[in-house]
Amino acid sequence: MISDFHAAYEAIEAVVASHLGEGAHVHGLKPLHGGACQDNLRVDVRFPDGSEHRMVVRSDAPSSIPGTLDRSREYNILTAATAAGVRTPAARWLTHGLLRPNAWAYFLDWSDGVAIGRKVLKTDELADARRRLPLQLAEQAARIHAITPTSEPGSSITAVDVPSDGDAVLEGLRILRELIRRLERVSPATELIYRWLAENPAPSRDLTLVHGDFRTGNFMVGPDGLENLLDWEFSRWSSPFEDLAWLSVRDWRFGRLTSPIGGFAQREPFYAAYTEASGRAVDLSDIHWWEINGNLRWALGCAFQAQRYSEGQRDLELIAIGRRSAEMEYEALRLIERGVAGL
Amino acid sequence: MQYRPSQEELLLAIAEFIEGDVRKELSDPALSFRCLIAANLARMCVFERRMEEWHDGLELDGVRGLLDDLPAALPPTKEARADLLGEINARLARALRKGFVSIDDAAPYLRDVLKGRLAVTNPRFDADFGWETP
Numbered sequence: 001m002i003s004d005f006h007a008a009y010e011a012i013e014a015v016v017a018s019h020l021g022e023g024a025h026v027h028g029l030k031p032l033h034g035g036a037c038q039d040n041l042r043v044d045v046r047f048p049d050g051s052e053h054r055m056v057v058r059s060d061a062p063s064s065i066p067g068t069l070d071r072s073r074e075y076n077i078l079t080a081a082t083a084a085g086v087r088t089p090a091a092r093w094l095t096h097g098l099l100r101p102n103a104w105a106y107f108l109d110w111s112d113g114v115a116i117g118r119k120v121l122k123t124d125e126l127a128d129a130r131r132r133l134p135l136q137l138a139e140q141a142a143r144i145h146a147i148t149p150t151s152e153p154g155s156s157i158t159a160v161d162v163p164s165d166g167d168a169v170l171e172g173l174r175i176l177r178e179l180i181r182r183l184e185r186v187s188p189a190t191e192l193i194y195r196w197l198a199e200n201p202a203p204s205r206d207l208t209l210v211h212g213d214f215r216t217g218n219f220m221v222g223p224d225g226l227e228n229l230l231d232w233e234f235s236r237w238s239s240p241f242e243d244l245a246w247l248s249v250r251d252w253r254f255g256r257l258t259s260p261i262g263g264f265a266q267r268e269p270f271y272a273a274y275t276e277a278s279g280r281a282v283d284l285s286d287i288h289w290w291e292i293n294g295n296l297r298w299a300l301g302c303a304f305q306a307q308r309y310s311e312g313q314r315d316l317e318l319i320a321i322g323r324r325s326a327e328m329e330y331e332a333l334r335l336i337e338r339g340v341a342g343l
Numbered sequence: 344m345q346y347r348p349s350q351e352e353l354l355l356a357i358a359e360f361i362e363g364d365v366r367k368e369l370s371d372p373a374l375s376f377r378c379l380i381a382a383n384l385a386r387m388c389v390f391e392r393r394m395e396e397w398h399d400g401l402e403l404d405g406v407r408g409l410l411d412d413l414p415a416a417l418p419p420t421k422e423a424r425a426d427l428l429g430e431i432n433a434r435l436a437r438a439l440r441k442g443f444v445s446i447d448d449a450a451p452y453l454r455d456v457l458k459g460r461l462a463v464t465n466p467r468f469d470a471d472f473g474w475e476t477p
Contacts, residue, residue, distance in 0.1 A: 033372070033373035186432055186433045186436040186437075187432070187436060188432055188435040188436045188439055188449065188453055189453045189456075189457060190436070191435075191436045191437075191439040191440045192439050192446055192449055192450065192453060194440075195439060195440065195442070195446060196446055199446075257469065257472050257473070316377045316380050316381060316384075317376075317377060317380060320380045320383070320384055323387070323464045324464065324465070326457050326460045326461050326464055327461060327464075327465060327468055329453075329457055330454070330457040330458065330461060330468075330470065333450055333453060333454050333457070334454075334473055334474060336446070336450065337450060337454075337474075338473065338474070342473055
């Protein structure tokens with residue numbers, strides 16, 4: 001987290017003044033918890049016309065999981081997503097070195113609502129919202145997945161490279177292999193799951209923009225349902241089915257295992273709504289492959305979080321997550337054993 | 344050496360202290376959440392101590408059908424057991440990567456090992472969910 005709050009305050013006020021002019025003031029600053037790979041601060045800004053605006057400053061953390069975008073790249077993708085009509089807070093004022101040397105940061109418009117997974121799934125006042133979410137999320141996913149490397153605004157995305165072979169499945173395997181290579185531990189279960197994925201590739205290979213962390217916990221939810229999609233740091237060119245399957249990865253159901261869509265809905269109506277909105281049929285073989293891929297990716301992510309702790313980022317949550325890899329590996333083995341019927 | 348109270352009692356006392364006395368004094372939700380994590384980690388150490396010898400035996404016995412040249416029994420000390428199982432894990436990982444062991448042969452063994460590990464790391468994890476057709 002930020003160690004020198006006073007310096008952070010002054011730096012933020014200077015950026016605000018440079019964009020809005022002398023009459024602008026920052027009069028509230030509070031750290032927000034929740035993001036493990038970046039520092040988020042809530043700021044209250046008085047614009048020169050006297051109007052009050054609550055915003056979030058989002059800055060690179062000292063370390064992150066491999067494959068995550070820095071704030072500069074995330075900003076580029078957010079700008080494209082906003083242009084495509086995706087519901088996500090508007091980003092502005094990208095700056096370098098704001099909260100720590102060499103770290104990128106930008107400002108986001110504040111979004112009301114609840115994002116914490118368990119609260120989204122359990123709060124009584126959000127019961128109607130949970131009923132609306134599947135349709136709303138299907139529409140948002142369709143908008144994101146309409147962005148392709150060659151279409152506008154996809155061609156304005158410079159933050160992430162398009163895989164040279166244009167193959168989402170091979171790219172998904174390359175990402176996993178690179179994560180495995182960089183990890184300090186060996187896991188036979190990881191090797192088995194990876195090999196199964198390599199030997200049984202998903203049928204669909206097409207690339208679209210993906211959110212990359214499309215799951216309960218990254219949806220800001222209010223009484224009317226989805227307010228905004230958050231946390232684009234894993235966004236890249238991949239299979240649209242990666243996003244759809246990630247939503248069902250067991251850990252992102254927050255204990256509501258019999259509601260495979262994010263812990264709040266069943267698969268069929270969600271996939272039907274997605275097909276309606278996107279024109280893209282959902283093949284369960286694709287979902288099955290990407291759900292196994294997602295479980296392995298999160299198993300590796302857990303191991304990396306523990307590694308970040310041992311490399312010096314002293315947050316107890318990071319080291320505790322390290323032991324959770326077994327949960328995701330176990331679930332991936334179950335999906336391999338059961339096949340599509342296990343979805 | 345027999346210390347009293349035992350290591351297990353001490354760890355459980357730490358868990359209770361953090362989760363109760365410390366946590367109720369905190370107004371910061373993030374800090375309060377980390378108290379729950381800390382208490383869980385202390386309890387996890389207790390579960391691990393209780394089950395580690397049994398787990399080590401299960402890992403060695405189960406892998407016999409997959410790898411050759413394994414010792415007849417586990418070594419007596421904890422450190423030597425950890426070294427041996429670490430080496431076995433690395434050998435099995437390599438054999439799986441190179442295709443020397445089949446997925447079908449290794450999967451039941453790895454499922455059992457992971458299930459044992461989950462009983463320690465997350466006793467609330469429902470390891471039976473979704474294995475059978477409803």
